[in-house]
Amino acid sequence: MATSGQEQATDKRRVILDAAVKVFAREGFHGCRVADIADEAGVAYGLVYHYFRSKDEILDTLFLERWGLMLEEIARVDGESAPAREKLAAVAGFIIDSYRHDPDLMKVIIVDVTRAANSFGRSHLEKIREAYELIGAIVASAQQNGELRSDITPAFAAMAFYGAVEQVLTGWIFDILPEAAEDYDQAKEFIVSTICDGLEPR
Amino acid sequence: MATSGQEQATDKRRVILDAAVKVFAREGFHGCRVADIADEAGVAYGLVYHYFRSKDEILDTLFLERWGLMLEEIARVDGESAPAREKLAAVAGFIIDSYRHDPDLMKVIIVDVTRAANSFGRSHLEKIREAYELIGAIVASAQQNGELRSDITPAFAAMAFYGAVEQVLTGWIFDILPEAAEDYDQAKEFIVSTICDGLEPR
Amino acid sequence: MATSGQEQATDKRRVILDAAVKVFAREGFHGCRVADIADEAGVAYGLVYHYFRSKDEILDTLFLERWGLMLEEIARVDGESAPAREKLAAVAGFIIDSYRHDPDLMKVIIVDVTRAANSFGRSHLEKIREAYELIGAIVASAQQNGELRSDITPAFAAMAFYGAVEQVLTGWIFDILPEAAEDYDQAKEFIVSTICDGLEPR
Amino acid sequence: MATSGQEQATDKRRVILDAAVKVFAREGFHGCRVADIADEAGVAYGLVYHYFRSKDEILDTLFLERWGLMLEEIARVDGESAPAREKLAAVAGFIIDSYRHDPDLMKVIIVDVTRAANSFGRSHLEKIREAYELIGAIVASAQQNGELRSDITPAFAAMAFYGAVEQVLTGWIFDILPEAAEDYDQAKEFIVSTICDGLEPR
DNA sequence: CATGAATGAGAATTCATTCAT
């Protein structure tokens, strides 16, 4: 009905979501007002509540849309018959590309959802955990066929891997790591190489 | 006065700080009221403002106290003449022990400060960055003497390492990773082994 | 359906009014939204405003329609040459039958108009007062010919009579009084008997 | 603590309640804002919420305070050994005196609680019903000893009696009935005489 | 006539902070 796909020019719901991404990224979920979103979207205050039940629901929607894509991608990657290293590279690549494509959205998801242990992180825990488990599954099957060491639990390996990826994004978000075009590709290689090969020379 | 250790019985300031840790951990910085802290501390509302200028200052204090200890520890470790692997183990060990000793405090620091890109994370960025840089320094000097590979930048390696550690803590905070006594020690080994040796068999 | 009788199928205005009765009765005038009325009527939001200038006007219309009928009936009764007792019985009967026929509508009129001293009750005061005065007129003329005692003012007697009737309706509305088919007829007798004969034995 | 009774001059809670009575009476519960109450009371907006959880709770408090007194009084009257006629006179007298003493409060109770079938009337139904039942009990015991007719059910008689009383108050509230000092006393007599003796001459 | 998206003025409630005692 509203999310059809043809007349983007007037899909106010989408306009509001996009505006929310900007505003959440700029001021944080708690730091902004619904009025800021409406202003950014160029719509009347009330229209936000015409499309969304609450401020929370906007963030929920944003998170679910994006995280859903990621889960699909990880599941897809997991299903392919490729070396574990390539699978992990694909996952890291997808996350980093997501950030490259829409840094504001990924910032919001990481900062306001994924790590918000007392609010959104808690309420979306199942979805978040699903990602970890899919990554863990990649590790587990690679351990089966000897591609990866078996002495480290898949759950733990998944967390180390995902933590490294998210921390790199955090570095970009905080302007701590350099963020030029080549850095994105380098990051993908570094992550996989660090996690798979280790920092010590072989 | 605060960290002395002698007149605990009446150090209301300390009592308030400890209460704040509990309350922040339970409800989040944004999710709690100053009144909750006062209640938890068993003191009058106004007393909180006798000792602290604002709600923010309480969190600032908590963060600075603990983060300062960590910086000292990492610096100390960095100064010693030990293999890089042992230095990283010491750093991971300190952070994990900090969590083991006071999970609420570490939860607050990670959730409400370290990842709060639009509020406390931003205002304490320098202190946070300092930690990354100290870890990066450990890596850099290890690369000098060939202990660690040189093709991965120290800044990046530091982020991967720290990200893995923090993600493990996040796993505990969210009840995603098992949290028994032995898991703490295992985590230390896993992190160092993953980051130094890599997940692929040698 | 309600008053006309011919083109029921498409009288959206009537459909909206009937829906409003249900909704007002269920949730109260203040407790419902215009959207609820549209939903209940199965018409589009905007159509309500095509037929009515405002939410208030809907209630005004409902009240005026019904109250007008009652005024006509009381006037008609008053005009007949019958014993006062029978006239009062006719009035009580009409009101009770109105309730029996459409309890929702009478509930709305009593709860949201007749007693709403600061809103609709005030704006419709003249119409409401008219009913009291017509009843008072019945009493007054009965006092003239000795049918009723003259030491009680007609205005007062009218209020006592009408109050008793309305309170019985209130009892039904609140599920305080039993509301079976026979209770309606019994109520008519009880009211007239109580007000005319008194509770003390003769 | 707050309702002690000595330092009335500064019992802000009482000041707020009294202000609320005025404001509710003047503009109706729905027609006024919490700010109006605060203004009328001469206190800051927030103080209202220091003493009351919500706007609703203010009305609840007002109703319960007053209605409780009435229930006590009716129960007390019921317990005495006096003719039913005197008991009913005492009840009507108490209600009318309550109105005479604080017409605003009684207006609020009748208009915004007692008849509000979809909000406060519903939530306080038990308390309201209790009053009807106590009056019904007076009637019932009088029927036992032959003081009152037995062919009219006590519940019904109670409603007729209470309805007559409340309607007289409504008449005053709407400026329909004359409201001079002597009218209050006259009303008491009229009500009892109408209900006990009936309007027809004996 | 009919639709339902768009508007924006409220209004209740929250809560950090101040201050008199």
Next chain:
DNA sequence: CATGAATGAATTCTCATTCAT
């Protein structure tokens, strides 16, 4: 130091009404 009443700005959410199609 200690108390908790008092303050009032800020913000979310509601909903009657308008209007373009």
